[in-house]
Amino acid sequence: MTSTDASRDPVVAVLRALDLTADPQEPDTFEGVSLPQPQGRVFGGQVLAQSLLAAGRTVPDGRLPHSMHGYFLRPGDDAAPIGFAVERLRDGRSFSARRTHALQTGAPILSMIASFQEQQPGIEYAERMPDVPQPEEIDSALEVLGGVDHPMARFWAQESAFDLRHVDGPIYLRPATDSPLGRQCVWARARGPVPDDQLLHRALLAYACDQIMLEPVLRRAGLPWATPGLSMASLDHAMWWHRDVRVDDWLLFTQSTPSAQGGRGLGAARVFDRSGSLVATIAQEGMVRVPA
Template identity: 55%
Template sequence: MDDGTEQSMETLLRLLDLEEIGTATLQGGDASGEAERALGTRELRVFTGPSQRTPQERVFGGQVLAQCVMAAGRTVADVAPTRRIHSLHGYFIRPGDDKLPIEFAVEDLRDGNSFSTRRVHAMQRGQVILGMSTSFQEPAGGLDHQTPMPHVPEPEETPEPEHLDAGWRRRRLIELRHVEGDLYRESVEAAAASQNVWMRTRGQLPDDPLLHAAVLTFASDYTLLEGVLRRHGMGWLDPRLRVASLDHAMWFHREARLDDWLLYAEDSPSAQGGRGLGIGRMYSRDGLLVASVAQEGMVRVKGA
């Protein structure tokens, strides 16, 4: 590995190495109603993690999502170590400040016979910047089918863009190779609202299923809204463009490693009202559907 690769892996692992710092108390209300009495007072476990600096000076959404997965999974592992995350649903509430660490308060909602449910509050300056619900499941058998993987060129036939400098590659902690060509320019040729992106980490990851799920979550936020831009011939460097993630949902079907190539097959079925929807399916290189993703984002064009 070259120095840039080593720095990328060190940064990624450092971001996801959360420290548990204590507990916090969540009040369920003034006990004036049945719902408030049912909630009562809850004790939350609190973790903290660093932020990666970005040119926009805002925390990358995929980072916060991934750190929430790590925090929730840490609390599940203590009571049910064989359970794996199978879904998450998160709302981006405020932009995060990339100069500050983030605290993650984990609410233990339920540990049943097969499933564990957690709610995570990601906070800066005492305000929630992202709220996420997650669910974990014991391994189980059952019916099995999947949508087949698209036929696309192999990742070795899809090189990284040569026009991007080394500094950009170090900041982008996941290696991305766009089958249909990247959008890191002011404009592209308008095309169908779909694309395929090969992705992997820039080095080997430890053998930790929770970490792999978190890294998969991290990577899932990079390109999912690009179908909206591609459909309208816009690139990320268009000065009129204003994009921000609003919510993010993910379902983990089969265990996967992102230190080997995965294909992210993406599509945007709709854009309207200053919002765009992205839908994605993640496949291992041998064709297994490992995860499905959905995200709505604010997509505004200044002056349009």
């Protein structure tokens, strides 16, 4: 890959944004940049992933994140750097807990707490993956939106680092017609290889899921992303990793929405790898506002 090709490669661009710089003057303090977004705001999945990676830089070797809880506090400016301050809450014999504040102009835009654990034996079971068509049988976002000349269409189809394939049909331009409960299944995979670093893969799963976590709310309400005047923003995010994950292989998100009320909607997802193993469980509440 030439340097010109690399600069246009969306996976390379994300990996560069997630490569945080440590502050030599302040311990447990890092700085990162943002990827440009159509609306000029920091992408929530990006700052989640960066916060997790900052915390992971401070834990003992061999400990990986198993849970994360974060609150989005303010919209971030994608043209300004982000500072990450990590607080070491506890290091036990098996677990480490960290809190990360993502800061711009001295104000927090995200506050996250994460727990890390050493690999240990224990009870083993998991739900089974549903039987769905394989990703090769489903149209990609590029095939659906490739001919649409709009900034958001270009982002979904070409600039996103992840290939998304909706088993039940996408709702980019038109509402769903056969999903009264809002359930959906989506295959996702990074558009290129990712280094063999399990912390990075878990962080990239947090990055990727933020693109689709609130989609079931729109699907159940009978609305597409292209709804005029639609306003959506992530409010909080909870995530549990159950097993090792690779984001450069296909992952299946099985999603639902148990509730929407008061301008907020809740999305839930279980994530399976292609072998059928449950690798993560995710929940996110977001602001979802539609003109009357």
